Amino acid sequence: MAETQAGTLVLEEVSKVFSQRGGQGDVRAVDRVSLTIEPGEFVTLLGPSGCGKTTTLRLISGFEMPTSGRILLDGKDISHRPPNKRDMAMVFQSYALFPHMTVFNNIAYGLRVQHTPRHDVQQRVERVLELMGLSGMGNRRPHELSGGQQQRVALARSLVVEPRVLLFDEPLSNLDAKLRVQMRSEIRNLQRRLHITSVYVTHDQVEAMALSDRIVVMNNGQIEQIGTPEEIYRWPVSRFVADFIGRANFLSATVQTSREKEATVTLLGRTVTVSASALLPPGTIGTAVLRPEALLLEDDPTLEQVVVEQTMYLGSTVEYIVRLGEQRLIVVDADPRPGRVFREGATAGLSFEPETVHLLAEPAI
Amino acid sequence: MRTLTRNHRIAEFRRITQDPVLFVGLVIVVLFVIITVISPIYAMVEESLTEKGRELFERYLTSPVYQRIFRNTMEMGLLVAAIGTALGFVLAYVQVKVAVPFKRLIHFIALVPIVSPPFAVATAALLLFGRNGMITYDIFGVRYDIYGLDGLTLVLTLSYFPVAYLNLRGMIQALDPALDEAATNLGASKWRVFRTVTVPMLIPGIAGSFLLLFVEAIADLGNPLVLGGNYEVLATRIYVSIVGLYDTTAAAVLSVVLLVPSLLVFIVQRYWISRTSVVSITGKPSGTPQVINHPLVVWPLFAAVMAIVLLIVIIYGVIFAGAFTKILNVNNELTLDHFDFVINGYGSEAMKDTTQLSAIATPIAGVLGMLIAFLVARKKWTGRHALDFATMLGIAVPGTILGIGYLLVFNGPQQITLPVIGTVTVIPKLTGGRAVFGGAAAIVLVYIVRSVPAALRAGVAALSQIDPAIEEASVSLGADNFGTFRRITLPLIRPAFLSGLIYAFARSMTTISAIIFLTTPRTKIMTHQILNEVENGRYGNAFAYCVILIVIVLAAIGILAVAVGTTTGAEKTTIEGAA
Ligand SMILES: Nc1ncnc2c1ncn2[C@@H]1O[C@H](COP(=O)(O)OP(=O)(O)O)[C@@H](O)[C@H]1O
Ligand SMILES: [Mg+2]
Numbered sequence: 001m002a003e004t005q006a007g008t009l010v011l012e013e014v015s016k017v018f019s020q021r022g023g024q025g026d027v028r029a030v031d032r033v034s035l036t037i038e039p040g041e042f043v044t045l046l047g048p049s050g051c052g053k054t055t056t057l058r059l060i061s062g063f064e065m066p067t068s069g070r071i072l073l074d075g076k077d078i079s080h081r082p083p084n085k086r087d088m089a090m091v092f093q094s095y096a097l098f099p100h101m102t103v104f105n106n107i108a109y110g111l112r113v114q115h116t117p118r119h120d121v122q123q124r125v126e127r128v129l130e131l132m133g134l135s136g137m138g139n140r141r142p143h144e145l146s147g148g149q150q151q152r153v154a155l156a157r158s159l160v161v162e163p164r165v166l167l168f169d170e171p172l173s174n175l176d177a178k179l180r181v182q183m184r185s186e187i188r189n190l191q192r193r194l195h196i197t198s199v200y201v202t203h204d205q206v207e208a209m210a211l212s213d214r215i216v217v218m219n220n221g222q223i224e225q226i227g228t229p230e231e232i233y234r235w236p237v238s239r240f241v242a243d244f245i246g247r248a249n250f251l252s253a254t255v256q257t258s259r260e261k262e263a264t265v266t267l268l269g270r271t272v273t274v275s276a277s278a279l280l281p282p283g284t285i286g287t288a289v290l291r292p293e294a295l296l297l298e299d300d301p302t303l304e305q306v307v308v309e310q311t312m313y314l315g316s317t318v319e320y321i322v323r324l325g326e327q328r329l330i331v332v333d334a335d336p337r338p339g340r341v342f343r344e345g346a347t348a349g350l351s352f353e354p355e356t357v358h359l360l361a362e363p364a365i
Numbered sequence: 366m367r368t369l370t371r372n373h374r375i376a377e378f379r380r381i382t383q384d385p386v387l388f389v390g391l392v393i394v395v396l397f398v399i400i401t402v403i404s405p406i407y408a409m410v411e412e413s414l415t416e417k418g419r420e421l422f423e424r425y426l427t428s429p430v431y432q433r434i435f436r437n438t439m440e441m442g443l444l445v446a447a448i449g450t451a452l453g454f455v456l457a458y459v460q461v462k463v464a465v466p467f468k469r470l471i472h473f474i475a476l477v478p479i480v481s482p483p484f485a486v487a488t489a490a491l492l493l494f495g496r497n498g499m500i501t502y503d504i505f506g507v508r509y510d511i512y513g514l515d516g517l518t519l520v521l522t523l524s525y526f527p528v529a530y531l532n533l534r535g536m537i538q539a540l541d542p543a544l545d546e547a548a549t550n551l552g553a554s555k556w557r558v559f560r561t562v563t564v565p566m567l568i569p570g571i572a573g574s575f576l577l578l579f580v581e582a583i584a585d586l587g588n589p590l591v592l593g594g595n596y597e598v599l600a601t602r603i604y605v606s607i608v609g610l611y612d613t614t615a616a617a618v619l620s621v622v623l624l625v626p627s628l629l630v631f632i633v634q635r636y637w638i639s640r641t642s643v644v645s646i647t648g649k650p651s652g653t654p655q656v657i658n659h660p661l662v663v664w665p666l667f668a669a670v671m672a673i674v675l676l677i678v679i680i681y682g683v684i685f686a687g688a689f690t691k692i693l694n695v696n697n698e699l700t701l702d703h704f705d706f707v708i709n710g711y712g713s714e715a716m717k718d719t720t721q722l723s724a725i726a727t728p729i730a731g732v733l734g735m736l737i738a739f740l741v742a743r744k745k746w747t748g749r750h751a752l753d754f755a756t757m758l759g760i761a762v763p764g765t766i767l768g769i770g771y772l773l774v775f776n777g778p779q780q781i782t783l784p785v786i787g788t789v790t791v792i793p794k795l796t797g798g799r800a801v802f803g804g805a806a807a808i809v810l811v812y813i814v815r816s817v818p819a820a821l822r823a824g825v826a827a828l829s830q831i832d833p834a835i836e837e838a839s840v841s842l843g844a845d846n847f848g849t850f851r852r853i854t855l856p857l858i859r860p861a862f863l864s865g866l867i868y869a870f871a872r873s874m875t876t877i878s879a880i881i882f883l884t885t886p887r888t889k890i891m892t893h894q895i896l897n898e899v900e901n902g903r904y905g906n907a908f909a910y911c912v913i914l915i916v917i918v919l920a921a922i923g924i925l926a927v928a929v930g931t932t933t934g935a936e937k938t939t940i941e942g943a944a
Contacts, residue, residue: 098838099835
C-alpha cells in the first residue's frame, strides 16, 4: 500500500456544546481541547464514559460541528468541511458494515464512491483482504462472519481508501477478551506499517497503553494530560489521571525544597527526593502517588507499621491490602520469596522506593 | 448562549446547503408540503373567518338544526370508536393469546375491509339488512329501516375496526411475556393477569385506536351519503353545501368545526399516546407467551370472532354476487353486463383515468415519503419536527377539508409579479372547468398528499431499526448524502418503501372524500362513479366497479412487490458452503 500523504491534525481550542431541547441544561461535551497530532502518530483519547471522547472524535470526523475553535488538517481549516470531504475514515464500535452487501462490496465501497477504475478496485480490495487475513471471504455477507472477522472487514474498508487519518471509536469493545488482545496487536502492527495518522477512542487504559504513541487523558470534556504511556503512568499530573491509569495509593508528603520537576519531601517518616509535577513552596503538603509495586512490606519494627487486612497470592505476585491509620493501601510484591508472605492480620513495616514516587500539587485528602 | 444557539443554527443551515442534492431535496419537499398541504388548509380556515364566515358560525352555533348535526356526528363517532376498538381488541387478543383454530384465516379476513372501496360495504349492508333485506326481510320477515345511526354504525365499524385490530395486535405481541409469567408465578389467575397486567399495559394502544377510529368515522363521507338517510352528519352537510348550494364559505365554516376535533386527536396521538406506548413495550420479548386454552374462555371467544368473520364474508359475498347477477335478490340471473359496462362501456374511462392517476401518484408518494423520513429521522436541522407534523396533516385532516382547500387555492392560477419580467404564473389553475389536465393534476396531488404520511411513518420506523453508524460509515468513506441515501439507506428500507407504495396505490384507488369536489367531466374517478351508480340504484354496476377496483389493487400489489422487491438483501439466508 502506498505511503499516505502527511496527516498532521491540529485541534485549536475546540469546544462542543449540545443544547438540550427546552434551552436549559446545555451540555459542554468538549471543552477547549487543543491538540497536535503528528503524521503517522497513533494517539488515543482515554477517559471514563461520558467524558467527551466520542464527541471529540466526531468533531474530527465532521459528524459534529464545533461550537467554537478550529480543526486543521495539514494546515487547512476543515472545521466546517462535510465528513465525506475530509479524507478520513472511521471504524465504528458496531462495525457498521453494510448488511446488504458482500464483504467484497463493503470494502470496495469507498473506492467506488471515488470512481476508482474497476480494475484497480479489484486489485486493491484483494490486497487488503489478504493483508487482513480475509482471503476467500469476499463473497460472504457480514452476518456470516464472526465478530473478529467483521471487525477486520470494517478495518479493511477504512484502510483501502488510504485516508490521511484513521479514526477508531472503541472498535474492540464488542469482542471477547482474548480476541480483543489479538486484534489490538494486529491494529498496532498495521498502523506502524502503514504509517497512517490514527486517533483511537477507548475507556480501557490497558488498550490505550498497548496501542498508543501518545495518550490524551480526558475528563469532563477537558484534556487532563497528554503524554506517552510511560509518562502518563510515571508522572501523572493529577489524582484523576493517576487513579485512571493503573492503580495508585495517595499519601500526603511535606515539601522541604522544590525544583523544576523534582522535590525533596518527607514521606512516611523519610526525607527523599522524588519527581514532581509542579513547583511547590517549602512547607506545602502535597500528594505523593505511590504505585502498588513501589510499596514494600518488611519485617522491620523501625518502619511505619501497617496491619495486613487481605492477602491475595496470585502466583507471580502477591497483593496486599493494608491499613495505615485510617487509610487503606494496595501493595504488590512482584518478587514474593517463600517465607516473605505476610498473613492476614499480621503487622508489617511499610517502606517504598523513592525513584518511583511522584508528587502532585493537589493536597491529599 | 442565545447568540451561540443562533450561530449554531446558521452553521447547521450552511452545512445542509453544502450538499447541493440534499439541499435541493429539502427545498422541494418543504415547498411541496407548503403548497399542497398547508396552503389549502390555511385557505379553508381563512375562508371560514371572513365576515360572512363569522356570521355563519354564529348562526350555526345557535341553530337547532346544526346543533343536531353536530351531536349526530359526535354520537356516531363515539359509537363507532367504542365498538370498533372493542372488536379490534377481541380479535387481536384472540389472535395472539388464545388457542383457537383458523388463526391465519381470521387474520386475513379481518384485513379485507382495509382494501375495500367506499360504498361497497354500505351498499351490501343495504341489500342484506334493509327494507327488502336478504337477511332482515327474507329470513326474519322484518322491514327494517337501516338508514340512520344504526346502519352507519354497522358499516363504519366494519370498515374501520381493522385499524384497531392491527394496532392492538402489534402491541399485544410486543408485550413482554415475562410479565405474564411473573404475574402467574406470583399466583395470579389468568383473569387477574388480564385485568391487572394486560389491559393496563394496553391502555395507550386502546386509547390510540379509539381516537383513530373516532376521527375516521366523523371524517367519512361515503357511508353517510349512502346510509345516512335523515341522519345528517357534518361530512354530508359539507358535501351538500358544496355540491348542492355552491356555498364554499358555509362548507369552510362547517369544515373548521370538523377540523378541530380531528386536529385535537391528531395532536393527542402524536404527543401523548405515541410517547407513553414506547415506555410500555420492552421491544425484546423474552420467555414464552402464555396461551389461554381453557374451553370456557376459548369457545365463546371463538364464536364471537367467527360471527365477525362470517359477517365480513357475507358482505363481500354479496358484493361479488351482486356484480355477477342482473339484480341481486330480484333477478338472480347470472350476467357479465355490469362488467361490460365498466370495462368496455361508460365506466372504462373512469377505470383508466383512476388507475393512471394512481399509478402516477404512487411512486411520487413513495419516494417523497422515504425522502422526508430520511430528512426527518437522520438529518439534524431546526424544523424537521415541523416538516414531519405538516406532512402528517395530509392524512390527519378529513378528506373533505383538503378537497375544499384545493377548490379555494387552485381554482385560479397562482401568480406573482416580478420586476422587469412582469406577472408570472407559478401554479396554473388546477381545479374546476378549464383547469390544466382537466383537473387531473389536482387529483394526483391529493392522492400524493393523502399517501405520503403512511410512507413517512413506515420509513421512519424502518430507519429507527438501522444503526445510524451504517450511514455514517458510508459518508466517512466519501459518499455524499444523496449517494448514501441511494446506495445504503434506500436498499435497507426497501420493505418500508414497498409498503408505502402499496398503501399509496390502494389509498389513491379507493379515496373518495378528498377528490369528490375535484373531479371534472374530463377526469372521471371510479369511486365517484360508484357513488353515481349507487345513488341511481344501479347496484350491479357499483359492485362490478368495486370488484374491478379490488382486482386492480391486488394486481398492483403483485407488480409492485416484484418490481421493488420485498427484501433488503441483508436478511439472513443460509448459503451453501457457509459454515
Ligand atoms: N447528540 C448529543 N446530544 C446531547 N448530548 C450529547 C450528545 N452526544 C453526547 N452528548 C453528551 O456529551 C457528553 C459526552 O459524550 P460522549 O462524547 O459520547 O462521551 P464518551 O464517548 O467519552 O463516553 C455526555 O454527557 C453525553 O451525554
Ligand atoms: Mg463513546
